[in-house]
Amino acid sequence: MIPNKKAAEMTQAELGSYIDQSVLKPEFTQGEIRKYIQEGIDYQCKTVCINPASIPIAKELCINTKVGLCVVCDFPFGLSSTESKAAQAELIVKNGGIEDLDIVCNYGWIRSGLWDRVGAEIEAVAGVCHKYGVLLKTIFESDSLTLAELAKATDVACIANADFVKSSTGFYTSGENKGATLEVVRTMIDAAKGRAKVKGAGGIRDQARFFELIDMGIDRMGIGYRSTPVVLGISK
Numbered sequence: 001m002i003p004n005k006k007a008a009e010m011t012q013a014e015l016g017s018y019i020d021q022s023v024l025k026p027e028f029t030q031g032e033i034r035k036y037i038q039e040g041i042d043y044q045c046k047t048v049c050i051n052p053a054s055i056p057i058a059k060e061l062c063i064n065t066k067v068g069l070c071v072v073c074d075f076p077f078g079l080s081s082t083e084s085k086a087a088q089a090e091l092i093v094k095n096g097g098i099e100d101l102d103i104v105c106n107y108g109w110i111r112s113g114l115w116d117r118v119g120a121e122i123e124a125v126a127g128v129c130h131k132y133g134v135l136l137k138t139i140f141e142s143d144s145l146t147l148a149e150l151a152k153a154t155d156v157a158c159i160a161n162a163d164f165v166k167s168s169t170g171f172y173t174s175g176e177n178k179g180a181t182l183e184v185v186r187t188m189i190d191a192a193k194g195r196a197k198v199k200g201a202g203g204i205r206d207q208a209r210f211f212e213l214i215d216m217g218i219d220r221m222g223i224g225y226r227s228t229p230v231v232l233g234i235s236k
């Protein structure tokens with residue numbers, strides 16, 4: 001959604017409301033997970049984006065704050081069966097305290113044109129999320145897709161009741177990680193047509209790109225823990 005004022009005019013809290021701070025690296029120690037979740041709280045981010053194993057730490061630290069929990073599911077490759085994805089989603093969200101679930105779509109299916117399977121899988125997971133009042137974000141590995149495939153995947157996700165469409169995991173292994181380029185985000189916004197919100201992830205590391213995407217009308221961004229203070233203008 002186009003904001004009612006430019007990003008350059010926003011307060012730090014307003015800018016923070018666009019950020020899901022990523023705390024996802026598999027090698028993180030428990031101490032590092034705590035450190036980067038706490039930084040996300042201090043920066044007034046919308047959520048901290050975590051792996052399921054980090055839920056207990058995140059719930060402990062985020063209680064009585066305005067920062068929510070965004071949990072990834074079947075991350076980063078999205079290659080579990082539909083039944084397994086739905087079961088994983090249920091395990092993650094059923095105990096409450098989760099705002100968003102970010103699940104990786106099977107982008108091999110997208111590249112193969114298996115749209116019925118893609119849609120059915122998203123719809124199955126959306127049903128689980130919405131039963132518990134959780135928003136579903138569907139991750140398309142945009143660096144593996146053409147813009148036409150990305151637009152079609154966005155349309156399919158909207159029909160299947162996804163709340164957000166999202167670019168990139170940041171863990172793509174088969175080529176360059178460009179992530180949320182202006183072209184990718186514009187394609188998703190245009191294809192969604194207001195039916196789902198748009199989250200950009202990957203490659204957003206400076207304030208100029210961060211501001212440009214806000215002014216374009218993006219709804220949320222996944223920002224790495226090192227880049228959050230940079231995009232907010234707290235450090236260079």
